[in-house]
Amino acid sequence: MDEPVFVIHGVGNRDPQAFTTTVAALQAAAGTTLVPVYWGDLGADDRFIDLALPFRSAGLRDTPETADAPSELLLATLLDEAVEPASGDLPMPLRDAIRQGLDPSRNSGLRDGRDSPDADQVLAALADEWPTTQWLSRSDDPSLLNETGTAIARAVTCTQETDDSWAGLRGAPPADGTLRSLIRRRLADLDRVAGAAMKAVAGRMNHSLRHHLGPGATRFLGDVLVYQRHREQIHARVWEQVAAVDPELGRTPGRPVRLVAHSLGGVIAVDMATAREPLWTSSLLTFGSQSAYFHLCDPRGGQLSPYAGHEPVSLPNSLARWTNLWQPLDVLAFAASRVFRLADGTSPVDLALPHAATAGLWTHSVYWSLPELASAISEAMQPPAS
Structure with a gap:
């Protein structure tokens, strides 16, 4: 029997029940057993971020x-x-x-x-x-x-x-x-x-962009800052929830995990899969994620070498396969295939998803409801052909 697939959420998630419900709907669509991995309570305190945003009057005109x-x-x-x-x-x-x-x-x-x-x-x-x-x-x-x-x-x-x-x-x-x-x-x-x-x-454009993009962008920045300072604590939460299913999972090459991760969750997954003591991962699917961008700006460490400007960075065999989804209007989504190489010499697979006309400007969270995500999970989590 196949092991379950663990789902790591991204930034701005503060409702564990809502996340569990989302994963359950995704499980039904993908036809794969999914286990939610919640770490949002360790993220940024974003209750008062509106106080730092330039404001607009309640009327039609700017103050x-x-x-x-x-x-x-x-x-x-x-x-x-x-x-x-x-x-x-x-x-x-x-x-x-x-x-x-x-x-x-x-x-x-x-x-x-x-x-x-x-x-x-x-x-x-x-x-x-x-x-x-x-x-x-x-x-x-x-x-x-x-x-x-x-x-x-x-x-x-x-x-x-x-x-x-x-x-x-x-x-x-x-x-x-x-x-x-x-x-x-x-x-x-x-x-x-x-x-x-x-x-x-x-x-009006300035106000519209702030209105549609501001809350998501500020929560993203807040969680990124917290993750940079409290990475070990958040990694420990992931290990804890994986171990709750099976304490041996992810500990050795013979018992790797399968991961699906959104946004900063994808950074968490790659960091853990390439750490000195890695979370052994057989299949990873990220969507709307930033691992490549972060590594270019500030090398992540672990088993990863900095990008030297010539050849892609080699990934350890503790991360066997990687599919990376992105949307054209998602400003927080980045490609991975030109930055990294898997241990078998192939590139991570970057897949562009179509933009949904109803998604609006802030598309960073729209992936969860796309049928293409469920299809990609089903395909990416299949065992490799022998």
């Missing part, structure tokens, strides 16, 4: 003290503040919109019989003013640039006789400086509107 900084910070990332200052080279969508808007065949018959202003004259003036814009000159969005060009063209062909339009300018042709003044004012107005829109979008 005054937080309205500007987050948006500007995010915009600096999105727009890359390190790029060279904008030049007078006008983007093609902007040029095309100007020429189309000033096409004489489209704009003949203006009031008082005047024709459209010369497109080259307008483009030359616009090129001089373009580097002064803070937002428009950084954009490469064709729709925004096209609408900007259309607005400039309309401004200089306006048929309303005002002091702020081409038709309101006295004399034909108008002085070049007057046209430039009109373009300068219109461009500055458009740039302010674009900047306000970008700030509004970035502010």
Whole structure:
């Protein structure tokens, strides 16, 4: 009779009963006996982490003290503040919109019989003013640039006789400086509107990302910090729960365990399977895990050598097989096959799972309910072909 498969949870799990229920549902789907290994009570105290997060008012608008900084910070990332200052080279969508808007065949018959202003004259003036814009000159969005060009063209062909339009300018042709003044004012107005829109979008994006990703990310960091300091205590809990099934399991090559592990649980499993006194593991399946990333940043020790930049790190024979699942939108999931090599010379198997449309932004915990996980467990835990 096959030994059971032990399931080690990841970060942020503080409800042992809920974890047991999740594993039971996974067992039914996978058709394999699964034993939950709970260590969440040894994790970070995350009851008060919201106190460290930038806050938002209960209303629709940001509070005054937080309205500007987050948006500007995010915009600096999105727009890359390190790029060279904008030049007078006008983007093609902007040029095309100007020429189309000033096409004489489209704009003949203006009031008082005047024709459209010369497109080259307008483009030359616009090129001089373009580097002064803070937002428009950084954009490469064709729709925004096209609408900007259309607005400039309309401004200089306006048929309303005002002091702020081409038709309101006295004399034909108008002085070049007057046209430039009109373009300068219109461009500055458009740039302010674009900047306000970008700030509004970035502010909402900043809040949305914090709302959807913040709690999970902060709990992840909290448990990682605790694990780094209390690794032995958490490993002892895993040994204890394995021994509760059979005290001989995992102690020798002849009685290896089979493990399924999520997130930081995968790091725990790899650390234990590669320790100087290892948890002998015949099959490991990780999902949404970080072992490779952690080892590259800070070598894990045990029987693992640091990554030297040339060949993958050799895994000891105490970890015989390894399947690693990841999702494209899971920012806490990392690949293992380019960092490690198994003792038999093969690579761990990295498998990408499809993104579920209903998963939203935070996909780190969605694996548990995916049918692909149950299928992967059934396949990975089969004994190797003889």
